[in-house]
Amino acid sequence: DTGVSQDPRHKITKRGQNVTFRCDPISEHNRLYWYRQTLGQGPEFLTYFQNEAQLEKSRLLSDRFSAERPKGSFSTLEIQRTEQGDSAMYLCASSFFSRGPRMDYEQYFGPGTRLTVT
């Protein structure tokens, strides 16, 4: 088990450019989450998938943000027309969820992608 991986680890972009981040979850996990963390704050929920279905999106996720998980494995988060306020750490997490006896509450995080918009 290699854990959750994210790519790239760091991204510097100019305002107005588009960026895309990738997350590879733990292989047997069916849920994948995206969070955003700014300095001095805890992570804030953005969206999550169960398999390939996007089940919930936060109000924080403006129209410039889109996330996909096309085959229920890796996920991408794209930000269009970046703004300086988008500068943050983007975190991906995964978990195994089942409504059966093995209901798993635990989310495991990747190392994050640090986005800086200049």
Place this chain on the structure above:
Amino acid sequence: TQLLEQSPQFLSIQEGENLTVYCNSSSVFSSLQWYRQEPGEGPVLLVTVVTGGEVKKLKRLTFQFGDARKDSSLHITAAQPGDTGLYLCAGAITTDSWGKLQFGAGTQVVVTP
């Protein structure tokens, strides 16, 4: 506004001292997790508590979930420099979807030799 309030925001202690971090909310949580985060890295899961009144121990760390499942505490005995980090509590609200976690703002702990 964070749904989970952590206190204190910052804690600086000497090696060998004890410390307690608190996590409080007016909401009821179906589960609560504690994470530790190093600068530039993602949070690392330490423990999950799900039952009101539950106490879990992880070496020198003791975690407690309040009886009403609205609060939690983390106690570290004989702290070591390796305990330095940002401690985050996070919970899944009972009335919310089973997916998202609500995080506190974190407690920055610094243990000096």
